[in-house]
Amino acid sequence: MLTGGDMTRLRIEHRTEYRYVRPVKFGRHRLVVRPREGHDLRVESMQLGIAPAHQLVWSRDVFGNSVALVDFIEEAADLSVTSNVVVVRTAPFPQQTPHEPWRVLYPVAYEPLEVEVVAAYQAASYPEDVGILRDWTDTLALDSDSSDAESLLFSLGTEIHKLITYQRRSSKGVQSPAETLGLTSGSCRDMATLMMDAARVLGFATRFASGYLDCAASLAGRASTHAWTEIYLPALGWRGFDPTLGEPTSLKHVVTGVSNHPRGVMPISGKFTGTSSDCLEMNVHVTTEQLPSGEG
Numbered sequence: 001m002l003t004g005g006d007m008t009r010l011r012i013e014h015r016t017e018y019r020y021v022r023p024v025k026f027g028r029h030r031l032v033v034r035p036r037e038g039h040d041l042r043v044e045s046m047q048l049g050i051a052p053a054h055q056l057v058w059s060r061d062v063f064g065n066s067v068a069l070v071d072f073i074e075e076a077a078d079l080s081v082t083s084n085v086v087v088v089r090t091a092p093f094p095q096q097t098p099h100e101p102w103r104v105l106y107p108v109a110y111e112p113l114e115v116e117v118v119a120a121y122q123a124a125s126y127p128e129d130v131g132i133l134r135d136w137t138d139t140l141a142l143d144s145d146s147s148d149a150e151s152l153l154f155s156l157g158t159e160i161h162k163l164i165t166y167q168r169r170s171s172k173g174v175q176s177p178a179e180t181l182g183l184t185s186g187s188c189r190d191m192a193t194l195m196m197d198a199a200r201v202l203g204f205a206t207r208f209a210s211g212y213l214d215c216a217a218s219l220a221g222r223a224s225t226h227a228w229t230e231i232y233l234p235a236l237g238w239r240g241f242d243p244t245l246g247e248p249t250s251l252k253h254v255v256t257g258v259s260n261h262p263r264g265v266m267p268i269s270g271k272f273t274g275t276s277s278d279c280l281e282m283n284v285h286v287t288t289e290q291l292p293s294g295e296g
Contacts, residue, residue, distance in 0.1 A: 007090045009044065009291040012212055012254065014225070016268055018079040019280040026052075026072040026079060029270030032210065032257035033083040034066040040092040040251060046085040052076035063207075063264065065257040070270070081268055086291065089251045104233045106149040107203050111234065118205035118232060124197050125208075125261050129178040133201045136181060153199060153231050154241055154248060160195050161246030168224070170282070174262045191243040192227040193262050205232040207258050209240065210265040214252040218288040225267050225286060230258060 014033055037043055050056065054072045061067050072079075110118050124130050142155040165185040177194045180186040186194070192208055199206040206229060212218065213226040228242040228249055240249030257265030272278075 007088060007293070008251075009086060009088050009293060010214060010254070011084070011086050011289040011291055012218075013285075013287045013289075014083040014085075014212070014267070015283075015285045015287075016081045017283045019282075020077045020079075020272070020274070020278050021280055022274075022278060023075040023077045024278055025075050025273040027271040027273070029070040029072070029081075029268060030266075031068040031070060031081065031083075031268055032065055032265050033068070033081075033267055034256060035085060035087050035211065036065070036255040036257070040090055041254065042088045042090075044086040044088050046083065049080070049082040049084070051078070051080050061264075063257070063259050065259075065265065067257075079272075087254060089254075091251065102236055104149040104236055105147055106152050108149050108234060110205070110232075121205035121207050121232060121260050122200050122203070123260070124200055125193065126176045126178070126197055129176055129197065130201060132178045132181065133198050137198055137201055149204075149233055150236065150239060152202070153204065153239070156198060156202070157195055157229070157241040157243045158246050160191055160198070160243040164191050164194070164243070166191070166244055187227075188242075188244040189227045189262060192229045195229040195241065195243045199229070199231055206230065207232075207238070207260055208262045208265060209249075209253075209255050209258050210267060211256040212254040212286055212288065213242075214254065214288045214290075218286050219290075221285060221287040223286040223288070224284045225256075226253070227262075228253060 034046060035041060035043055050070060052072060053074045054070050057069045059067050059069060140159050142152050163184060164180060167185045167187060169187040174193045175186050175190040177197045180190045180194045196206045196208055209230050210225060210227050217223040228240055230238045230240045232238050242249055259265045
């Protein structure tokens, strides 16, 4: 883990491949694969390789994400998207110790100028599950100091980590919070969605975050994309928690997109002309490599 003024460079290769039984026509595809830049991360370089032939336009959506819109100009039986990016990571600021000056009381009270904005992040993604989530959160023995908003949220994430068994899923979309609670298993996307809507029941503004996790699996080239939750707290701003790992986010979490709903930051989304039987397979591989400070 990085501390103080430490800085590291990281190469991330994200390769997605689709195979079809015959050449198909592709509709517009939306890519959310460029890492979010800020005081803790800077994109040093990025190459985006896409086949078949296409036209590409970069835009920035309502959430501030960098989005590539791809229009294909030929049919093909294979579609591939490879993002190769080098990022520079720097330890975040301000330092979190001592923490007392940044203590936020629960229930949270958002600033009047922020109320209309945060309201979009307080509305349930799955309104039909609100009652189930309220009943479930009422049964939890969250942090004993429930007046500390951040401690309460981290306690909620820890409870989800203990209850839900991680299960990698290749199918599209996410499980609803009620489904994840009922199955007591789910992917990182499912756990992030559960924590997001559970925190909203408690009155927090919360968003879904998608990106990469610099970990043993990604260093070995066996990883996929990752997802977690970010919660907005007065003064502290957006604070991340990863219920899959059961810990706050750190510099090993590289954000590519955030949204008030999981559908808003799918790494790659789009359509093709044909039937489901035309699609043979989809493969996703994420590989990370820690670079020396002077290597390109």
